[in-house]
Amino acid sequence: MKTIITGKVFKFGKNIDTDQIYPGRFVQYTDVADVAKYAMHGADPDFVKKVHPGDLIVAGTNFGCGSSREQAAVTLKAVGLSAVIAESFARIFYRNAINMGLPLITCPGINEKVKTGETITVDVAKGAIIDSNGQTIATIQPFSDYITNILAAGGIKPLLTARLAGEK
Secondary structure, eight states: OOSEEEEEEEEOOSOOBHHHHSOGGGTTOOSHHHHHTTTTTTTOTTHHHHOOTTOEEEEOTTBTBSOOOTHHHHHHHHTTOSEEEESOBOHHHHHHHHHHTOOEEEOTTGGGTOOTTOEEEEETTTTEEEOTTSOEEEEOOOOOHHHHHHHHHTSHHHHHHHHHHHHO
16 A cells, blocks of 8 residues: 555545445446446546546545445446545445555545645655645544555455465
8 A cells, every 4th residue: 555645636525325436227237347437427427537547536424325335445446546535434335445455544624625626645654634735734544553454455355365375
C-alpha cells in the first residue's frame, strides 16, 4: 500500500449506497472489466468516462450503505481509484473494500473541505490530508496494524496466500 496517495477528487454526498456505487441491474456481470464499466453509475452515470487511475472519491457519512454487494468494492478498485475518503463507511462495505485491497480512509468533516476536481494528497504515515498548496486540511483516522497488513499485501487473499506459503 502506498503511504502517500495523491489524486483528483470526485466528491459525493452522504448515504451513497451500494446501488449507487454498483447498481443491482448489472449484477449479472462477473468479469472485472465488465463490472468496472458501471462504477458509481447510480450516482453519476458518466463517472467512468471522467475517472482516471489514481483518482479519489471523497464522500460524506455512511458511504457504502445498503446491500453487502461485493461488486461495489470491486468496481471502485477496478476503475483504478487509489482510495475512498469518507466521513464514515458502512461496516460490510468497509470490510469488502479492505479485503479487496482498496484503502478506505475515514476522515470526519472531509466532505466540507474539498471540491470535485481538486487534487489532494493523503499522507497515511502522518495521518494528514494535504491540499495542493501543501497545507494540511484534515486529519485521518489511522489504520490498525491488521488493516495495514491487508492493504500492504494487496488484499486479504494475497495476504493469506503469502502467509500459507510461508508455513510450508
